[in-house]
Amino acid sequence: MMQAFLGDPMAMILLTGALVATSGALLGTFLVLQRQSMLSDAISHSIVFGIVVVWLLTHAQSGPLQIAGAALTGVLTVFLTEMVARTRRVKRDAAIGLVFPALFAAGVLLLNLYARDIHIDSHTVLLGEIGFVWLDTMPLAGFEVPQAVVWMSVATLVNLGFVLACYKELKLASFDWQLAAALGLAPTLMFYLLLGLTSVTAVAAFDAVGAVLFIAFVIVPPATAYLLTDRLSLMLLLAVLVGVASTLCGYPLAVRLDVSIGGTMASMTGVFLLLAFLLSPRYGVLGHWRNRRVKYSG
Amino acid sequence: MLELLGNHTVQTVTLGAVLLGMVSGLLGSFAVLRQQSLLGDTLAHAALPGVCIGFLIAGTRHLGWIMAGALVTAVIAALFVQVVTRYSRIKMDAGLGAALSVSFAVGVVLLTYIQGHASASQGGLDSFLFGQAAATRPSDLWFMGGVTLAAMALVALMWKQLKLVTFDPLFAGSIGLRVGVLETLLTAMIALAVVVGLQMVGVVLMTAMVIAPPVAARQWVSRLEHMVFLAMFMGVVSGVVGVLLSAGVPNLATGPVVVLVASALVTLSLLLAPGRGVLWSWLKLWREQRSIGQRQMLVTLHKLAEHHEDPYYPVERSMLDSFYGVATGHILRRLQARGFVVPASHMRQEGPHWALTDAGHNEARQELERMDWNQAGV
Numbered sequence: 001m002m003q004a005f006l007g008d009p010m011a012m013i014l015l016t017g018a019l020v021a022t023s024g025a026l027l028g029t030f031l032v033l034q035r036q037s038m039l040s041d042a043i044s045h046s047i048v049f050g051i052v053v054v055w056l057l058t059h060a061q062s063g064p065l066q067i068a069g070a071a072l073t074g075v076l077t078v079f080l081t082e083m084v085a086r087t088r089r090v091k092r093d094a095a096i097g098l099v100f101p102a103l104f105a106a107g108v109l110l111l112n113l114y115a116r117d118i119h120i121d122s123h124t125v126l127l128g129e130i131g132f133v134w135l136d137t138m139p140l141a142g143f144e145v146p147q148a149v150v151w152m153s154v155a156t157l158v159n160l161g162f163v164l165a166c167y168k169e170l171k172l173a174s175f176d177w178q179l180a181a182a183l184g185l186a187p188t189l190m191f192y193l194l195l196g197l198t199s200v201t202a203v204a205a206f207d208a209v210g211a212v213l214f215i216a217f218v219i220v221p222p223a224t225a226y227l228l229t230d231r232l233s234l235m236l237l238l239a240v241l242v243g244v245a246s247t248l249c250g251y252p253l254a255v256r257l258d259v260s261i262g263g264t265m266a267s268m269t270g271v272f273l274l275l276a277f278l279l280s281p282r283y284g285v286l287g288h289w290r291n292r293r294v295k296y297s298g
Numbered sequence: 299m300l301e302l303l304g305n306h307t308v309q310t311v312t313l314g315a316v317l318l319g320m321v322s323g324l325l326g327s328f329a330v331l332r333q334q335s336l337l338g339d340t341l342a343h344a345a346l347p348g349v350c351i352g353f354l355i356a357g358t359r360h361l362g363w364i365m366a367g368a369l370v371t372a373v374i375a376a377l378f379v380q381v382v383t384r385y386s387r388i389k390m391d392a393g394l395g396a397a398l399s400v401s402f403a404v405g406v407v408l409l410t411y412i413q414g415h416a417s418a419s420q421g422g423l424d425s426f427l428f429g430q431a432a433a434t435r436p437s438d439l440w441f442m443g444g445v446t447l448a449a450m451a452l453v454a455l456m457w458k459q460l461k462l463v464t465f466d467p468l469f470a471g472s473i474g475l476r477v478g479v480l481e482t483l484l485t486a487m488i489a490l491a492v493v494v495g496l497q498m499v500g501v502v503l504m505t506a507m508v509i510a511p512p513v514a515a516r517q518w519v520s521r522l523e524h525m526v527f528l529a530m531f532m533g534v535v536s537g538v539v540g541v542l543l544s545a546g547v548p549n550l551a552t553g554p555v556v557v558l559v560a561s562a563l564v565t566l567s568l569l570l571a572p573g574r575g576v577l578w579s580w581l582k583l584w585r586e587q588r589s590i591g592q593r594q595m596l597v598t599l600h601k602l603a604e605h606h607e608d609p610y611y612p613v614e615r616s617m618l619d620s621f622y623g624v625a626t627g628h629i630l631r632r633l634q635a636r637g638f639v640v641p642a643s644h645m646r647q648e649g650p651h652w653a654l655t656d657a658g659h660n661e662a663r664q665e666l667e668r669m670d671w672n673q674a675g676v
Contacts, residue, residue: 037395038336045502087576089517089568094335094509101506102561105554112551212343213406216399223392254407258414263406270400283387 003143012134012146014251016208017265019152021243023201024217025225026159029236030194032222033174038093039195040218042081042100043074044202044211049107050074051203056114067151067203074199075192077103130208130262151204159197163236166190171232209262216266217243220273227276227283242272307432308545311498314434315537315556317442318495318507321449323515323533325491326508327526328484330516331464336391337376337485338508340398341492342501344375346405349496350412361438365493372489375401377482431498431541431552438497445494449487453526460484461522499553510560511536517571536560591629593665594622596638599654600662609659612642612651633658 005011031037050073054066077100084095133148140150163170172180173187180187198218205214225238250265257264281287329337345368352367353359379393388396453460462470463480471477488508495504515528540556569577598618603611618626630652633639638658644651654662 032389032392035389035391037391038339041336041339041395041398084568087568089574089576090513091330091333091335093333094330094513097335097339097505097509098513098561098564101503101510101557104502105506105557105561108551108554109558112549112554210406212399212402215395216403219392219395219399223388223396226388226392227386257407257411259407260410263403263410266403267400267407270396270403273396273400277382277386277388280386285385288385 006143006145006149007134009134010251012149013130013261014247016130016133016146016148016152017247017251017262018244019149019156020205020209020214021217021221021247021265022240023152023156023159024205024214025221025239025243026156026163026236027194027198027201028218028222029225029232029239030163030170030174031198032219032226033232034191036191036195037219037223038096039078039081040198040202041215042077042096043195043199044206044215046077046100046103046107047073047199047202047206047211049103049110050076050199052107052110056110067200070203071196071200073103074202075196077199078192078195130265133208148204148208152208155201155204159201162193162197166193170194174232209266213262213266216269217246220266220269221246224269224273224276227273227280243269246272305545308541310436310439311431311434311545311552312538312541313439314431314442314498315541315552316534317439317446318498319511319533319535319537320530321442321446321491321533322495322504322507323511323529323531324449324453324526325484325488326533327512327515327522327529328460328464329488329508330512331522332484334485334488335509336394336505337379338488338492339505340375340379340394340401341372341485341489342496342504343398343405344401345369345372345489345493345496346501347371347401347408348493350405350408353412354408361441365441368493368496369486369489371401372493373486376485376489380482380485430500431544431556434498442494445490449491452483452487456480456483464522499556503553503557506557506560507533507536510557510564514560514564514567517567517574532560532563536563588632591626592633592636595626595629595633596654596658596662597665597669599639599652600659600666603654603659609656610642610653612644612653614644614649614651616649618652 028037028040031040047070050069051066053073054060054069058065060066080099080103081092081095084090084098085092090098130148133146136147137144138147138150139145169180169185169187169190172183172185173190177187180190202211202214205211205217209217221242222235222239224242225235228238229235246268247265249271250268251261253268254261254264276284278285279287326338329335348367348369348371349364350367351371352364355367356363375397379390379397382388382396383390383393459470459475459480462475463477463484467477467481470480492504492508495507499507511532512525512529514532515525519525519528536556536559540559541552543559544550544552544555567575569575572578595618598621599613602613603609615626615630618630630639634641634652638655638661639652640655642651642653
């Protein structure tokens, strides 16, 4: 029964998608609130560098070493960006745009020079394909479990644990950085932990949906939830729900049209954002328009 | 190096890199100054669905259709960002990120649709993602040249307006300029530059081509006209050096090399540019710290001598060390080299002593005067 579930391609694809959506939304909520969304874009590109370097050093293509390497690269990206921005010669947005393409370019070059036969090429890293996750399994507790499901479950649990354990710290760092610093709640540490976990999750997710589509699950569902509520706890919950709903709607559509499943799932997040933007009772265009009418007529 | 230039492919690619460097340096300057650096990133990703749509319409890898499609979807994404950030509480970063990732997702969907359905070969479509400079054809150069010329003409014609919108959009609006129209025009032109560069350096690296040369140029000059020209020059240098380097070494993809050359230029400019260079301010800070230590030491010795009513009062170094909480030997030696202090004789069981010279007293008095003046706020 359990093996039948784990061996069912559709169940596994949906499960992986839901895990990617959940783990992404948990972190993305805080990134969106801290106005650091584009760092997830930067990280998901620059981990190419980390993946290649770790492969060159250890020949590990996946597993804990790759994940550690990616986390380090992500933190390195953020650290370098902060360093460039702190010279105050370059604005922050430009600093992001200077650092990650350089790391990405270095990664692609190393790949070109030393690792031409390696299976991870920049295609897989950037695009991925969730449709094949059920093929790549590993034994776990007597069952053959798809690797992506294992790693994404771990990532989701870690992210959930992080958010639950540091909820107060993350909340204050998102809404009042100065106060958090003054109270000794280490907002900078939280910031680096958050982005370190984002890199870890990106690596775990890149096999499934590819790095770029992972950004969609990090940014878009939280942005959607941001239009629907003012409560952080509710925003987290809504973001997860929107992400999971996108994967559930995306899958049948992709199968029907015979196109990329991951791509369709990520596109669906955009549909939800658009709906929220137009229809949200308080912060949508409709709500805005209605509030204005009420204001003028009353 | 020189025989490389005789190679026809290398000639084509080099010329393409020159054009790309010019157009991205020119338009990137405005993007960077308007703090919209990452707009280029979003536009580059948003071009992907357009590339696919253009391909689907033309049924083949027809550059004109592909470019038109890319331009249209890129501009739609940029407008989406503008509208969403203006009419909802979503901030710029989330707007850019959402537009980027969702349009890229749509692009991936279309790409797989083409792979599965289109009968014609989709050969070379991937090159728009990762860039393939060697695939640049002579006919592409005409197109790139046309775009570059059009961008230059537009900037030259609208120079005053664009400058004002870049530096003071509120004032520009108040004197009746159509700020929204001009901003959209700039965005569309940046989209055009991005689209032109896509097939040479690819989506990710195009981001860098829009940002790096203007940022490097900004370090050296402070006038917009100088910055624009220097940014174009930096763009051309990164392009040409990158192309030649990658042509000289086998297996080296052009796009990444071009971007790394541009990044190196930025690093050098940030460190070394006269006036703004980080290295110079570090050096200045270091010198300042050193001289503050020396000045403090002079004043301390001077006051001690005054207090003991002995101008050549010998002070034990270990006492100075514990007073300042740091080792002061190097400061004293530097002061000695400048003739302000001399080692004084001391009893054998004690450590080395130092005393001020007459020149040292003079210097200390001047320093105290300066401090008084500073305190008086004159």
